[in-house]
Each structure stands twice: as C-alpha cells, then as structure tokens.
Amino acid sequence: MSIDFFWRIPTHGEPGSHRSRLPYRGDWYQGQDHIRHPGLGGGGQDGFSYIDYIAEVAHAAEISGFHGGLLPSFPMTDEPWAISSFLARETRRFRFMIAFQPGFLNPVTAARMTASLQRATGGRALFNIITGGGGPAQLWWGDSFSHDDRYTRTTEFLDILRGVWQGKPFSYQGRFYQVEEASLPFPLNHETFPEIYFSGSSDAALVSASRHADYYLSWLEPLAQLREKFDRVKAKTDQLGRKIKCAVRVDIVARATEEEAWREVRRGFENLDPVQLERYRQQLARQGDSVGASRQSGFRPSQVNSYKDLIIEPNIWSGFNLLRGGQGQGIVGSYEQVARRLDDLIALGADAFILASTPHLEEAYRVGEEVLPLVRGRASVVTAPESLSLSA
C-alpha cells in the first residue's frame, strides 16, 4: 500500500526561517510595520503578490514528489476554494485538500462547487472536514452552536453532499438541513466524489468520522496516545461495515545532522520575543471547546526555560506553536531520523501525512529530496504520485 504525502500551503504568510520572524514573506503578518519586503525596492512593496509565492510553493511540492497540498482555513488565512482554483491552473497532478467547516456553506451549493472544481481540475480536489474549536474563533464566523451540535451539523452536511451526488432526487429531513428532491445534474454527478479527510479528537468527531471519512486526520501526539485514537476510530468504523485510513499532520525540522536540526530549533527559541511566550501560556489556558487542542496543550510542560524542556519523546519537540503558531508537536532530527519517526507512525497505522516546514518553498525541496526517499513505508517503497487526467 502506498503512503500519500501532502505539503501544507502557507496561506497566511510565513517567516523566512524557523530561526526568526524576519524577513517575513507575505502580507498577513500582524503588525504590518514590522514587515521588511525583500528585493530591489529598498525594502518597500515591490508588487510581487504573496499569491505568486504560494504558487511557487505548490510547484516545488509537486516537483519534489508530494501528492498534494493542504489549504488551511482560519480567520487569518486566504480562502481555500479560491486559492485551489488558481493553483489548479499552475500545477499538473497536485491535489488540493480544502479545509472547510461544513456549517458555513449550504450543502447543495457545496456539492455543486465541488463538482465544478473536480471538472476543472481532473478530480484533484479533496477535503479536510473541520468542525471548529469553539470560543472566539467560532464566533468570528457567527457560529454559536455547541460542540456536539456542530458535529451533528457536519454529519448532516456530509449525508447531503453524498446524497445529491447520486444524481437522483434526494430528500433529507435533518435538524440543521432539509432538502426536497435535490440532486446534482448531469454531467456534474459523474465527477469523482472528493476524498474526505476528517479532523477532530472528541467522541463526537470520531462518530462523524466513522460514518463519512476516508481518512481520519490527527495532529501529532505522543505515539501511545495516537495509536489509541487511531484504534478507536478504526473500531467505530468497522462497526458500521466501513474501512477508514489514518493520517497525521506534522511539522518537521530535518537537517543533514541531528545537531544542525536542533541548532535551528534552539536559535528559533532564543529569538522568541516575550509576546510569543505569553501566547504560549495563553494557549495552555486556551478558550474554546476543542478536545484536540486541549490534548495538544496537555502534552506540553507549563514551565519552559529552554528548548530542551519541550522535547517530549525522541526527536519529538512540542514547541512548534511558539515558532509559527498552530499546533505544538513536530519532528526534529537528521534526515534519517525524521524518516524513521515517519516510519514509526506508519507502523502504528498512518497511511498519509501532511508535512510542513518553514519556509515552505525551500523546505518542500529539502523534505521531498532528502527525507521522503528514506521513508520505507509499509512495503519498503513509497510510490510516486499517480498520474491523473489533466484538464487544467
């Protein structure tokens, strides 16, 4: 069985390295006055769009063997559907994993948008279904439903997405959605139904994932906890007579030697400003109701004086959120060590990965060329991306 590798597309700007926030690539950086635009313009705006940079990242990831890219969706990112349509024209086989929260789109509209995107891209769209972590970020979208209600809404949404894709009149009476004799018309209903990755660690998430997901997707956790979660979602899915695969979203710092990799992390840690350390403390006492986020916080020590305090397992560092926000756990080591840790994850049940490292452009080449060829996978081979029909 082959292992699928995706790369993250940084749709919210990024610093030029793990070591420092500056220079900053992109115009999303909070505190605009700190941005120094590199190039010939003496540090001023040079007309180069950050979206052009994202296209370079997608090219680099495609050329270096990744099957596709994840486009995250947060209040501070660009919009993934729009960016995917643009990137499809820039790439050949690269697949687009669009993160979206079902509650924010009508399901029949979403089915039509998806089918049109499949038509335009030769079937290269897939989803990371997210259900939201509650708290202020959820209210930002105007969503005040409770945690488990949001998952009920996600399940109903996916019921309808699948239902209307059959191309026959489909009616549905749910708590959140009702449709009467809806269906995708020909030729949209002949497009490939998108593969579904599904994120969330709560019991409600696992119930919804077992019904609809092709891949259950988790952030990296200590290996014993991750194995237990994967086993639980697989058991639930088996009960429904379905099969589910598992995937891990993980940041990495990979260098020729372990010393170089830790040096990169140490320098990043030493360059942190007090604001970022304060953000770290706030994330430990995070607002919201995300079970996955509180699991992440629970794996991190509260007292941190050195980057070494954040090493929680061999080659696993839990301070990535300090360097670039997001979730904490990631892999640090030599190319060989990072590949072995990915093999460990494959051994405990991972069938796919979404990898990321900063800066995403150069690191796509590095990881694709230096790490992926060392991953033995389950069958000692990692297959090249399949060729897909090219209509874009």
Ligand SMILES: Cc1cc2nc3c(=O)[nH]c(=O)nc-3n(C[C@H](O)[C@H](O)[C@H](O)COP(=O)(O)O)c2cc1C
């Ligand atoms: C790998 C992964 C990627 C995620 N990406 C996003 C994202 O792009 N946008 C977002 O709002 N939430 C994202 N989330 C959080 C999800 O919204 C998730 O539903 C949330 O953690 C609450 O679920 P839980 O309580 O079941 O853990 C992601 C979660 C994981 C595990």
